[in-house]
Amino acid sequence: MDDVRLTGSSLAVAENAASEVFVVELAEFSGPLDLLLSLIRDEQIDIYDIPIARIAEQFLARISTLKLDEAADYLEMAARLVRIKAQMLLPRREGEDVWEDPRAELVRRLLEYQQVREVVDVLERRSEERRGKFARAYSQQAIQLPVAGPLRISLPELLSAVDRVLRLARKPHVHDVIPRALDVDGAIGIVRALLAIRARAQWKDVLPRNAEPWEVLSVLLALLELAKRGELRLMQPRAFAAFEITRDSSSEAA
C-alpha cells in the first residue's frame, strides 16, 4: 500500500471511528495501553503484527474528543504510534541483514501490560473474596444523640429558671456616648489673639484652665489648622514634650 492510498482509506476509518467515539466513554480505560489493547482486541489484530497505520488512526480518532488535560498521557502514545508509522514507511537500506521492527518496543510494552492485567484479575478475585470477611477490630460506633423528649416542666417553672439565670449574670455596663461639638473656629480665634500679643507661646498658654476634652481637641485642631495655613509653627523638642508655638509672620500676607 503506498502512502496516498493509505491516507485515503485511513481517513474513512477515522471518520467511522470518530462517530463511535461519542458512544464510548474514554474514562473506562486506565491509560493508553489499555485503550491500545482494547483496539487490538476489537479489531482482532495479531499483536505480533500490528497494522500501525490503522491502529494509529483509530487511536487518534478515539482520543479526539478528550479535553486536553485528560488527553495528555494519550497524546504521548499517539505521538509514538505516528512515529512508528513513519519509521515503517522509510525505505529499507540495501544490504541490511536484519531489519529492526520499529514496532518491537511497543509490542514488548503491550505484552508486559497484558501480564499486569492478568495479575490484576487475580488480585481482584482474591480481594473480592476477602472483602466480605471481617476480622475482630475496633468498629467505631456511630454516636447516637439521645432524642429530646417532650418538655417535662411547666412554663412558670421555665420562666423562673430563666429569671434566676439572668439575675446571676452580671449587669452589662451601658454607657451612652454623647457627641460633643468641637469649636475649632473659636479656638482658632483664641490662638490668633494670643499670637497677636506674643511671638511665642506654650501649649499650656492656649489651653483654658480645667479644659474639658472637647476644648483640648478644639485647640489641637486649631493649632494644626493654623500651622497648615502657615500662620504659626509648631515644635516639639522631645517626645511627649509640650508644643512650642511660634508665630510665623512670613505668611502673614494681607
Next chain:
Amino acid sequence: MATHADDGETTLESALEELRNHYDTDGHGVELIEVAGGWQILTRPEYTEAIERAQLAARPQRLSAAALETLAIIAYRQPIGRAEIEEIRGVGAGAILKSLHERGLIDVTGRGEGLGRPLLYGTTSSFLEQFALRHLEELPRADELAIALRAPRQATPTSVPATKDNGEAPPRAD
C-alpha cells in the same frame, strides 16, 4: 510465637489445627485463616450480608483498575520507583501512589541510587492481608501467567525477513 511457647512449634501447630477444626466442625460463624505470615479469625462469607445489614461493619471500597495495576507492578518489582511504574503503565502515578500509601497498602522502602535519589516503594503486610495472600510468593509466577505461555504465531518481530513490504500488509482488509 512458636519460639516463645514452651513446647515449640509442634504445639503451636496442633493448637491452631485444633482451633480451626473447632470453628469448622462446631458450626461457628468464624473461621481460622492463614494470611500474611500469620493467622486471622475471620467471619464466614455467608454472614457478610447479615453483618452489613446490622451495620456492625462495612465492606471496604474496591480499588480502581489503575490502582490495582499500580499495586500489581509494585508487588512484582519491588522495590520500584515512580518513574518506572509510570513507564510501564504509560500514565502518571503520583496520585495513585499517594492513595495506596494512605491506605497502608504500600510503603517507602528505600531510595534509588540514581539522579535525585528517588523514593522506592514496596507492598506491606496489609496488602497481603487485603488480598488474602500468605506471602508474596503466592502471587502467580511469570511462567504461570497465560500471556507468558502464549507462543507467537509468526517469527518474533525482530527477525522479520527483508522481503516483507515494511510489515504493513494487514492480515485483514481494511
